[in-house]
Amino acid sequence: MAKKQENEDKIKTEKENKLKETTRFCMTKNHHKNTYNEAKEIGRMDSDLIPLCDYILTTKNYFTTSSCAGRIALIGLGKNETKQESAFYRKWHRIVNTKEVLEAIKNYKGHVLWFKQEPLILHLGTNNIENAKKILTLCEKVGVKRAGIKVAKGGKFIVEILGTQNITTPIKEGKISASEEYLKYLIKKGNQKFKKNQELIKKLFKEAKKELK
Amino acid sequence: MAKKQENEDKIKTEKENKLKETTRFCMTKNHHKNTYNEAKEIGRMDSDLIPLCDYILTTKNYFTTSSCAGRIALIGLGKNETKQESAFYRKWHRIVNTKEVLEAIKNYKGHVLWFKQEPLILHLGTNNIENAKKILTLCEKVGVKRAGIKVAKGGKFIVEILGTQNITTPIKEGKISASEEYLKYLIKKGNQKFKKNQELIKKLFKEAKKELK
Numbered sequence: 001m002a003k004k005q006e007n008e009d010k011i012k013t014e015k016e017n018k019l020k021e022t023t024r025f026c027m028t029k030n031h032h033k034n035t036y037n038e039a040k041e042i043g044r045m046d047s048d049l050i051p052l053c054d055y056i057l058t059t060k061n062y063f064t065t066s067s068c069a070g071r072i073a074l075i076g077l078g079k080n081e082t083k084q085e086s087a088f089y090r091k092w093h094r095i096v097n098t099k100e101v102l103e104a105i106k107n108y109k110g111h112v113l114w115f116k117q118e119p120l121i122l123h124l125g126t127n128n129i130e131n132a133k134k135i136l137t138l139c140e141k142v143g144v145k146r147a148g149i150k151v152a153k154g155g156k157f158i159v160e161i162l163g164t165q166n167i168t169t170p171i172k173e174g175k176i177s178a179s180e181e182y183l184k185y186l187i188k189k190g191n192q193k194f195k196k197n198q199e200l201i202k203k204l205f206k207e208a209k210k211e212l213k
Numbered sequence: 214m215a216k217k218q219e220n221e222d223k224i225k226t227e228k229e230n231k232l233k234e235t236t237r238f239c240m241t242k243n244h245h246k247n248t249y250n251e252a253k254e255i256g257r258m259d260s261d262l263i264p265l266c267d268y269i270l271t272t273k274n275y276f277t278t279s280s281c282a283g284r285i286a287l288i289g290l291g292k293n294e295t296k297q298e299s300a301f302y303r304k305w306h307r308i309v310n311t312k313e314v315l316e317a318i319k320n321y322k323g324h325v326l327w328f329k330q331e332p333l334i335l336h337l338g339t340n341n342i343e344n345a346k347k348i349l350t351l352c353e354k355v356g357v358k359r360a361g362i363k364v365a366k367g368g369k370f371i372v373e374i375l376g377t378q379n380i381t382t383p384i385k386e387g388k389i390s391a392s393e394e395y396l397k398y399l400i401k402k403g404n405q406k407f408k409k410n411q412e413l414i415k416k417l418f419k420e421a422k423k424e425l426k
Contacts, residue, residue: 007220115382129342129365136363148361148373150349152342160361169328169382169399176398182391189383 021155025127028156029063032125036064046070046093048198049122052205056124061131062212065123070163070197072096072117072190076110089113095191098184105172105183113172115183117190119163119197120204125156131212132157138211142203163200165193234368238340241369242276245338249277259283259306261411262335265418269337274344275425278336283376283410285309285330285403289323302326308404311397318385318396326385328396330403332376332410333417338369344425345370351424355416376413378406 036053039045045053046069053064073091090104105113124135132149139147139161146162167190171178178186249266252258258266259282266277286304303317318326337348345362352360352374359375380403384391391399 004217004220007217007224010224011220133365136365146359146373146375148363149365150361152346152362160359162359167382169380170402173398176394178395179392181389182395185386185389186382 017154021127024155028125032063032065033057048093048201049120052122052201052208055205055209056212059212061126062135063125065125065158067122068118068120069093069201070118070120070165070194072101072187072194073115074101074104074108075114075116076108077112077114079111081112095194096187098187101187102180102183105177108172111173112170115167115169115171115186115190117165117167117193119165119193120161120201121163122161122204123150123158124161125151125158127155127157129157132159134211135159135161138204138207141211142200142207144200144204161204163197165197165200167193230367234340237366237368241338245276245278246270261306261414262333265335265414265421268418268422269425272425274339275348276338278338278371280335281331281333282306282414283331283333283378283407285314285400285407286328287314287317287321288327288329289321290325290327292324308407309400311400314400315393315396318390321385324386325383328380328382328384328399328403330378330380330406332378332406333374333414334376335374335417336363336371337374338364338371340368340370342370345372347424348372348374351417351420354424355413355420357413357417374417376410378410378413380406 036045036057040050046067048069049067053067056062056064071091071093074089076087076089089108089110090101126132126135129149129152132152136147136149136159139159143164144161145164147159149157150160151158167186169186171183171186249258249270253263259280261282262280266280269275269277284304284306287302289300289302302321302323303314305313339345339348342362342365345365349360349362349372352372356377357374358377360372362370363373364371380399382399384396384399
């Protein structure tokens with residue numbers, strides 16, 4: 001009889017946990033839905049990501065948290081080059097033109113300047129590990145190598161997805177500077193990779209519509 | 214009575230699954246232990262990672278699979294710059310000297326050449342999600358932003374850990390080439406970042422000894 005009681009207690013606890021997890025998931029999805037809609041309304045959502053994020057909103061099991069569609073940026077750094085000292089000197093969430101970037105570089109007065117073309121970063125949330133694994137499989141399918149579960153608790157799993165296109169290099173430090181000819185080339189390459197990154201987002205969107213419900 | 218039977222069946226299945234998971238974990242840990250020891254024996258393990266990997270071997274719950282301590286590399290690419298066309302033209306798992314890199318660049322005959330300083334990449338395996346989460350917490354503690362669970366099945370969880378130090382930029386394409394002065398600077402920065410990456414490995418080792426058993 002003691003064993004029977006024990007089993008029943010175990011099953012009761014499981015049911016209670018399940019309920020807690022479902023509640024947590026609903027609250028989290030709802031919270032991020034509101035945050036996303038607000039961000040979209042005030043124009044703070046990268047337009048390249050809107051179709052994908054809009055779709056995710058309509059699914060039963062998924063939500064998006066923070067995201068960036070990708071960008072070209074100039075990052076200023078202090079002498080120690082620590083993260084604390086780093087600052088966006090300029091950033092563009094679009095194809096850039098050579099002139100605006102060259103001018104920004106010319107006018108930079110800080111210590112070290114980095115040129116960065118950064119890929120998509122997206123955090124996709126879901127309710128359980130099986131659905132989190134569906135996101136990982138999807139990433140593998142579209143060729144995103146860097147994807148992994150960052151948060152794993154009952155009712156809340158978050159997968160971080162990082163695109164593959166990437167340039168990151170210091171271009172100016174004290175008296176040293178990359179030549180204008182090379183910088184022009186770098187900007188061109190940055191734009192090329194930015195476009196490839198946009199294609200990846202479209203591919204991700206297409207597959208998400210098939211795989212994530 | 215039917216309910217009692219149902220509960221007992223459920224608990225029996227759980228026990229059987231648990232046993233399967235334990236077996237899978239033991240087999241996987243053992244397999245990777247052998248692979249690691251072989252790689253070490255023939256000198257194919259990056260020396261910077263050996264103390265950490267040796268420690269992981271002694272733990273009850275963890276193992277390492279593929280890993281790279283970090284490197285400075287020149288990658289050649291074809292016209293389409295696809296992954297299929299990419300090839301290591303040169304790689305060094307150590308501090309480089311300016312002369313050897315400049316010479317290699319000068320002698321490159323392919324289409325596009327990239328300079329890369331790549332950080333640590335480590336795959337840490339474990340038996341369950343709670344232990345996988347311990348790895349994620351550890352990474353957060355030592356300042357590794359890019360870490361996530363890539364494989365999640367009963368008895369086999371794998372966390373991918375990616376260091377933060379990174380330079381990646383095209384330096385030569387057709388007639389365009391970065392100037393020698395700039396390349397010298399880039400190589401110096403690559404070495405600086407390579408050293409910072411080595412410090413990160415030491416920090417990771419120190420914390421792993423405390424947190425992973």
